[in-house]
Amino acid sequence: MDITDFYDTFFEEAEELLADMERYLLELDVDEPDTEHLNAIFRAAHSIKGGAGTFGFDVLQKTTHLFENLLDHTRKGELKLRRDIVDTFLETKDMLSDQLDAYRNGDEPDQEAFERICKTLQQIALEEIGRDLDGGAAPVPAPEPEPEPATPSEGAGGAGRRIVTLLNVGEKDRQLLVEELGQLGEVVTHGGDEACYEITLASTIDSDDIEAVMCFIVDADQVKIRDAENGQASEVAPAKSEPAAKAAEPAKPVEPARPSAAAKPAGDAKTAKVKAKAKGGGESTSIRVSVDKVDQIINLVGELIITQSMLDQTVSELEGAADSALLNGMSLLQRNARDLQESVMSIRMIPMDFVFSRFPRVVRETAAKLGKEIELTTEGESTELDKSLTERIIDPLTHLVRNSLDHGIEPPEVREAAGKPRTGKLVLSAKHQGGNIIIEVIDDGAGLDRDRLLAKARENGLPVADTMSDDEVWQLIFAPGFSTAKAVTDVSGRGVGMDVVKRNIQGMGGHVQIMSTPGAGTTIRIVLPLTLAILDGMSIKVGNEMFILPLSAVLESLQPAKEDLYAMAGDDVVLKVRDEYLPVVAVHEALDVPNAKTELTETIAVIVQGEGRRYALLVDDLVGQQQVVVKNLETNYRKVPGVSAATILGDGSVALILDITGLHRLSRAKKEDRRPERGWQTLEADTDKVLEI
Incomplete structure (x- = not known):
């Protein structure tokens, strides 16, 4: 081997x-x-x-x-x-x-x-x-491993012999262990059977290093080591032991003290070289599986769910009274398929500690560069998220943290002058909410300055107005090239990054919200779906086509009344919903769907939210809610404007999953192409308000 x-x-x-x-x-x-x-x-x-x-x-x-x-x-x-x-x-x-x-x-x-x-x-x-670490020897390239002095306190026996006993180890592993132990000394004798195989080793290497070799090949409870002279045994014990094992470790005269396996503290199981394997009579409690294999299983389960939906629809369309046994069988299949899907999806879920554990180092080093005192607190580390999302959220979250440290939290002397503690507080939190995970970056800094943001936006040529809501003003920090930093530093100030942060989060099917109070601090909230493989959606019909809207983006639906629809200069239309004027996006116009309803009052307006704004999507019918298996459209076909992904319905047809913000941009682009004039348009409504859209 x-x-x-x-x-x-x-x-x-x-x-x-x-x-x-x-x-x-x-x-x-x-x-x-x-x-x-x-x-x-x-x-x-x-x-x-x-x-x-x-x-x-x-x-x-x-x-x-x-x-x-x-x-x-x-x-x-x-x-x-x-x-x-x-x-x-x-x-x-x-x-x-x-x-x-x-x-x-x-x-x-x-x-x-x-x-x-x-x-x-x-x-x-x-x-x-007052002395070096290696007997005065200078380091040289590619050094050879040096034999280490024996440890009398561990019963190593100096350069004497040790007897390594293997319990229930197969022939191939026994052969490999004999070869590897030969690298640590001289294998004098070896023999026995699978139940009990003994190797006599003459070596100056201490028992701990022998243990380290063995436990990369066999389980801890399959190995025992004892000194051949005095018969003293040193069993490779599991990492977790009784609290009494937390005894003081004896100092060694030459080499560093090496705690015996049995003396490892129970609280340090993750840092011990031998993982805890004592549960269940020595059985391992976990296995390592390639992510590719898990993804393959998830894809197959997704195909199974699609097939089950097809069968379910076929049975429901049978004429006459279907066989009761068939109906019961389909009901059982549906329930079992759903349970299987949830179980398989849970395999990919990992705790947010995987993400949060990186930030103490980031905060420490960034705070030192900025000359600030920062206390980092993490909450909800055990909250689980799909592995693919945890890997993709690290970079955006890192940028948000560094931004809070640089722009949000003030220097110690400024905080002290404002009556605040010198040490600023930064909180990273995660929690589940429905089918989403909420990740927040919270600081107790100076907060966002509305007037300064508006002034900087005008300086950059962005279309802004004093009547904009706070939410709209806060979203300006995500504009490309936007920065309020007075000077460029190693941390930030170049105006790049925040737009990428927002784009990456939207690419994961999420969105960003900002809450800020001057002088008290800022909270940046990231809302993400728990997984990208399964989506809770609302089926809508436009013409003869079926589409899926992410349920998390849907707020409500209503039948638009004529008196609530206002025509704008050009082709734009807004819908008044409880004193709020929402841009109208006709799905059939944006996606060129034929045979759709064109009379606005005959359609259904689905109120959706994307990028912090609300829109009214006009559709023909609402079909219902359902969970769908998400298929990456860009990988399997190409990128389609206004569409984020696709799924396969129960009848075998393909339904496109709509991208709310992309659909609005697509609609605007098509209307702009038909307009002789471009730019912001205004309308004086019956409420004598001037609307900017």
Whole structure:
């Protein structure tokens, strides 16, 4: 068996360990660092080092070896933490991530960067504790893994022999383990059967590093290690143990202290090198599955739902009384198909902590650049969202956070002069609301300045008016090239980004809302569907064509009355709904649908919302609400203006899912092409109001 078969497992577990390492580093109080956090950071580095040595990732092994030694001096109290030292630790973590990515891609890590970080770590050790980390040896490119001194307190037996017992391990895994243990020393004897197989190893490597090798190949409860001289056993125990196991870890005379597997704190299961596998009598509680495989299953379930809808419609159209057994069977199939769909969709749902965990680092570094004091709070980390959306929301959310830090929260002295605490507060929250997830970026800064935004908009040539509502004024910050920054900085000020943020969020089927109070702060709310694979929609009919409107965009529907319709200069029409004048979008005109109703009072107006504005869509009929399986139209055909996606109905026909804002833009563009004059038009209505549209 090729050891590269286990690369993916190592890479994924190492990524988890590095993420935990960063989280613990960011939570460290430099004045009174938490001992458990220091131990967890140390164990993460130690685990990665053991795996890197096993797979021959020499640069990664050497870097983590030096980092581990420096961390050991830190947790023993020999190295006093400062902010700049924690910054170096974070830089080292970034370097480890880069090295891991290089090995994952089959490349060699950057040797210059490797030597630089090793030199930095050595320099800290020389200046702070008076000695280097590696016996005075300077780092060299592509170093060979060094054998580590024995640990008497762990019963390692010096350069003596250890007996490794494998329980219920198949032949191929046994053979691979014998080969890999041969890289750590001399395999003196080995033999036995699948139930119990013993390997006698002569090595100076301590038990922890042997454990690290074994647990990338077999489960923790399948391995036992004991010293051949005194018979002392060292069993590879699960990461979670009884609270009593949180004993103080013994210091080692040469190498950093290595906690035995049985002594790992219960609260640090994620940072331990051996994942918790004790539940259910040693059975694993999770499996790693490729996202492509999950997507394939979701697509197949979607096809199953479509087929079930077709059968259901066929049965409903049968003449006469259908067979009761057939009806019962169809009802059961529908229920089971829906349950299967929900279960499969839940596989792709991951907690928002996947997104939020990145921002303590972003806030820390951005606040330092801006000279501000910021306290970050996250809420709703366990709220789940589709994996594809969590990956796509990271960049827009990062820009919004940096924007709040730069433009929203004031410098400490300004806050103090305004009677506020010097430390600004930034909150990231997530919660479910119906079929959507609400993500909010909340700051207690200065808030948005309405007059300044309007002045800047006029300066940029944007069509604005003093009568605009606050919501419309706040939306100006999303205009391309719009910025109120007085100077360009490393963080913002170039007028790029916010328009991309809005466009990306709309591309995910969501929208952005802004609430702001001068002097009190700003809340930016992102509303997203929980998944892009399934959509709650309203079926509408225009002519002989069926379309789907996202149900989240539909506010109400009504029959327009003649007295509520106002013709504008040109072809524009507005509909008065409770003292609000809404632009009318005739779907049949925008999409060139034949045989549709053209008399406005005979149509149905569906009031919808998109990009913070409301529109009245004119359709022929409302068919009903239904869940539909979303098919990407751009991938399967091409991009169609006014259309976001497509679905297959129960009769096998294709229905287009309408894009509200795109439909309005398409309608405007078609009308503009027919007008001799362009620009803003006005109308003096019976209420003596001047409407700007």
